[in-house]
Amino acid sequence: MALPSTGRALTLAGRALRFRCPHCGKGHVLNRTGSVKHECPSCGLRFARSDDDYFSGAMFVGLMIGEGLFALSLLVVLVASWPNVPWDALTYGAPLGMLLLLPVILPFSKVVWLAVDLLLRPAVPEEFHRA
Numbered sequence: 067m068a069l070p071s072t073g074r075a076l077t078l079a080g081r082a083l084r085f086r087c088p089h090c091g092k093g094h095v096l097n098r099t100g101s102v103k104h105e106c107p108s109c110g111l112r113f114a115r116s117d118d119d120y121f122s123g124a125m126f127v128g129l130m131i132g133e134g135l136f137a138l139s140l141l142v143v144l145v146a147s148w149p150n151v152p153w154d155a156l157t158y159g160a161p162l163g164m165l166l167l168l169p170v171i172l173p174f175s176k177v178v179w180l181a182v183d184l185l186l187r188p189a190v191p192e193e194f195h196r197a
Contacts, residue, residue, distance in 0.1 A: 070185050078181040085174070087111060088181040089189055095180065100173040102180075110194040113180060115187075121176050123183075128175030132164060135171075139163070 078088045087093040093108035102121065105112050114120045140160065144151055 075185055078185050082174075082177045082181040085177050088177075088184045095177050096173050100169070102173075102176050105195050111189055112193050112195060115180075115183060115189075115193060121179060124172075124176040124179035127179045127182070128171050131175055131178070132167070132171050135167065136160060136164060 077091075081088050081091045084091075085094060085096055087095055087106040087109060089111045090106060090109035093103075093106035095102060095106070095113060097103055102113050104114070140156070143156060
């Protein structure tokens with residue numbers, strides 16, 4: 067199996083950033099409540115590509131996104147306020163900020179997980195629903 071191209075990876079990343087179907091780029095992956103739809107309304111790709119625990123990998127992706135955002139925020143605050151770093155504000159504000167970002171990070175991590183899975187394991191005809 068050949069490695070995916072950089073162009074394909076960038077295309078899927080762009081679609082994930084817009085919360086669109088990684089396969090066609092047209093349909094929305096999430097419904098209004100932030101949960102993943104059963105399938106793409108445009109191309110019919112089933113979003114749960116394997117068993118019921120398909121999106122458990124999204125927890126890992128969400129953890130990595132959250133930790134990356136935390137590390138980047140900490141670095142920016144440290145560099146911007148050095149040598150008078152507001153340690154008390156960081157101690158209480160960082161966990162609160164992460165809790166407030168959680169409702170955004172979790173749905174986004176599901177879309178990223180789906181895009182990464184499609185990048186590494188392209189869709190096959192059996193994964194499309196058509197009535």
